[in-house]
Structures are given as C-alpha cells and as structure tokens.
Amino acid sequence: xxxxxxxxxxxxxxxxxxxxxxxxxxxxxxxxxxxxxxxxxxxxxxxxxxxxxxxxxxxxxxxxxxxxxxxxxxxxxxxxxxxxxxxxxxxxxxxxxxxxxxxxxxxxxxxxxxxxxxxxxxxxxxxxxxxxxxxxxxxxxxxxxxxxxxxxxxxxxxxxxxxx
Amino acid sequence: xxxxxxxxxxxxxxxxxxxxxxxxxxxxxxxxxxxxxxxxxxxxxxxxxxxxxxxxxxxxxxxxxxxxxxxxxxxxxxxxxxxxxxxxxxxxxxxxxxxxxxxxxxxxxxxxxxxxxxxxxxxxxxxxxxxxxxxxxxxxxxxxxxxxxxxxxxxxxxxxxxxxxxxxxxxxxxxxxxxxxxxxxxxxxxx
Numbered sequence: 001x002x003x004x005x006x007x008x009x010x011x012x013x014x015x016x017x018x019x020x021x022x023x024x025x026x027x028x029x030x031x032x033x034x035x036x037x038x039x040x041x042x043x044x045x046x047x048x049x050x051x052x053x054x055x056x057x058x059x060x061x062x063x064x065x066x067x068x069x070x071x072x073x074x075x076x077x078x079x080x081x082x083x084x085x086x087x088x089x090x091x092x093x094x095x096x097x098x099x100x101x102x103x104x105x106x107x108x109x110x111x112x113x114x115x116x117x118x119x120x121x122x123x124x125x126x127x128x129x130x131x132x133x134x135x136x137x138x139x140x141x142x143x144x145x146x147x148x149x150x151x152x153x154x155x156x157x158x159x160x161x162x163x164x
Numbered sequence: 165x166x167x168x169x170x171x172x173x174x175x176x177x178x179x180x181x182x183x184x185x186x187x188x189x190x191x192x193x194x195x196x197x198x199x200x201x202x203x204x205x206x207x208x209x210x211x212x213x214x215x216x217x218x219x220x221x222x223x224x225x226x227x228x229x230x231x232x233x234x235x236x237x238x239x240x241x242x243x244x245x246x247x248x249x250x251x252x253x254x255x256x257x258x259x260x261x262x263x264x265x266x267x268x269x270x271x272x273x274x275x276x277x278x279x280x281x282x283x284x285x286x287x288x289x290x291x292x293x294x295x296x297x298x299x300x301x302x303x304x305x306x307x308x309x310x311x312x313x314x315x316x317x318x319x320x321x322x323x324x325x326x327x328x329x330x331x332x333x334x335x336x337x338x339x340x341x342x343x344x345x346x347x348x349x350x351x352x353x354x355x
Contacts, residue, residue, distance in 0.1 A: 131242075132241075132242065132277070133241060133242050136241075138276075140276050140277070145276070146276070146347055146350040146351050147274075147275055147276065147350060148274055148275065148276060148343070148346065148347045148350065149275070149276025149277075149347075150276075150347075150351075152241060152276060153241050153276060153277070153278065153279055153280060154280075154284070156241075156244055156245070156248070156279075156284075156285050157248075157285075158284065158285050158330045158332075159248055159251065159252070159285060159286050159287065160287060160327060160328055160329060160330055160331075161287035161324050161327035161328075161331075162324065162325050162326070162327055162328040163328075164251060164252055164286070164287065
C-alpha cells in the first residue's frame with residue numbers, strides 16, 4: 001500500500017487530495033487535519049526528517065480560493081521516500097499548529113515563514129523574526145508588499161563626517 | 165627665502181603637508197567586503213596587482229588598526245548598523261571608499277532589504293564605479309584618494325569638521341524623486 005493510500009484510509013473524513021507531478025508526490029490537507037496527519041507520518045510511517053517548510057501567497061492568483069498555501073516537505077531517510085504536504089490558511093489571522101514538537105528542524109523554518117509571510121505557528125517555542133531585523137514591521141514576501149519596501153531601508157541614523 | 169646655512173639633506177615643508185604625505189603613502193585598509201567586489205579587492209591586494217606598490221597592502225580586520233574603509237559590495241539593512249559601528253570604531257584620521265555599483269547606489273538590488281548607497285548613512289570620500297570594478301580601477305581610486313589626502317589633508321584633521329552634511333542624495337534629488345514615484349506606483353497597482 002502506498003503512503004497516499006495509507007493516509008487516505010487513516011484519515012477518510014479529512015478529504016485529502018493526492019496528486020503527482022513527475023516524481024513530486026503531493027498531498028493537500030485541510031488545516032484542521034494537519035497536525036494529526038504530520039504526527040501520524042512522523043510516528044507511524046517513519047518520515048523522520050522535515051526538509052522544508054515554505055509558503056505561497058495566492059493573492060490575485062487565478063483560480064485560487066485561499067490566501068496562503070503552506071508547504072511541508074517530509075522525507076523518510078530509511079526508504080528515501082519524499083512527500084510534499086500542502087495546506088491553506090487565510091486572512092485576517094493565519095495560524096497553523098507548530099510542527100516543532102515533531103521535528104526540531106521546524107524551529108527556524110517556521111520562523112522564516114513567519115518572518116516572510118506573517119503566518120503564526122501556535123505552540124512554537126520562540127516565534128521571532130529570523131532574517132529581517134527585529135524592528136521590521138512588514139511581511140516582505142506577501143504579494144501586497146511593494147518590492148522596494150515602505151521606506152524601511154531609509155530609516156537609519158545618518159553619520160556625517162563632522163560627527164564621526 | 166634663501167637659507168644659506170641649511171645643509172643639503174634638510175628639507176623645509178609644512179607640518180600639514182608632511183603629515184598628509186606620510187598618511188597618503190601608508191593607508192591601512194579595512195576590507196568591508198560583502199560581495200563579489202570583495203573578490204576583486206582580494207585580487208588587488210594579491211601579487212599580480214600588488215597594492216603594496218602604493219603602501220596600502222596591510223589589510224587589518226580590526227577597525228581599530230585601520231584608516232581606510234573599503235566598502236566592497238552590497239550592504240543590506242541588517243548589516244548597516246554593523247557598518248556604522250565599524251566606521252565609528254576606526255580612529256582618526258580615516259577615509260572611506262565606496263567600491264562598486266551596489267555600495268554606491270544599491271546597484272541592481274533595488275529591493276526592500278538593500279541599502280541604496282552607503283553614502284546615505286556614512287560619509288564617503290571616493291566612489292569607485294563598476295560591477296565589480298577591476299583591480300586597476302580600484303588602484304586608480306586609491307591613487308586618487310592619496311592625491312586628495314596629500315592636497316587637502318591637515319595634521320589635526322580640520323578638513324573633516326567642515327563636512328556636516330550627509331553625502332547621499334537629498335529627498336528632492338531627481339533620482340530620488342523617480343524612486344519615490346516608482347515605489348508609489350507599485351503600491352497603487354497592488355492596493
């Protein structure tokens with residue numbers, strides 16, 4: 001039985017959507033089933049490595065119904081099996097359960113998604129910005145954030161030659 | 165004024181000129197190398213181009229031992245406080261070279277994260293254009309800076325005290341107005 005079939009039989013009510021593009025195997029899961037599904041994959045299916053968490057902003061994307069897609073890539077290091085798990089969250093308060101209790105690598109990955117997209121992860125031990133400065137106030141990879149910023153790069157004290 | 169009693173091996177000069185001559189021929193660069201310009205900076209210092217010919221070969225990675233900061237490469241917002249702090253830690257007299265398109269203007273990186281020219285936030289004495297500039301170009305810059313030090317330098321650095329204005333573009337600079345307009349256009353098209 002393939003991993004997708006196992007997941008379908010374990011979570012029949014969740015409405016999982018499985019698809020494949022070349023060797024990318026993908027499972028779309030509703031946000032409320034995400035935590036039990038990830039826990040099942042870690043605990044029972046042996047997916048012991050969380051390779052990546054990232055997000056996509058579907059603002060003004062043709063045919064999209066949800067604002068943010070959050071993508072998890074998990075790997076079974078015994079078999080080399082790799083699965084992409086995708087879920088959707090929406091404004092005004094995008095929150096997902098943290099995967100930190102399952103994989104420690106979720107720590108910085110979730111901080112990066114929080115920093116760039118403003119998606120919060122409940123249960124994360126230390127949800128701070130990781131790439132931009134602490135005083136940065138925007139989420140720069142959101143599609144409604146201008147490429148050139150909102151003046152953040154000009155808000156520094158100026159040192160002239162006379163006072164240095 | 166002829167001085168008959170002075171022996172041949174005594175030269176008469178001004179103290180300012182003597183100090184500037186010594187300083188210009190013994191620059192100690194601080195390589196603030198953040199990107200590909202840093203590679204050209206290393207090439208400049210190495211044997212083929214040999215920055216030692218101009219007395220500037222001793223790169224020190226401690227700002228306390230340097231008097232020439234070479235900002236080589238793009239500087240991101242998060243790095244700028246570090247750059248300013250290193251600049252403040254350098255002892256007087258000190259000079260700054262902004263090397264390459266990114267350090268001078270932000271270059272192609274016109275994004276929210278990259279500072280659009282270090283001269284907006286620290287004083288710059290000399291700009292070396294190029295992407296990245298060749299070692300010859302950086303050496304030409306260093307020679308020009310030596311010239312500047314020799315001709316305008318003073319013993320106690322009084323020439324620096326007059327530079328009270330920030331070096332970067334003013335808010336009504338044509339270039340700056342274009343930037344502001346483009347940023348607003350982006351905002352309008354998104355909202």
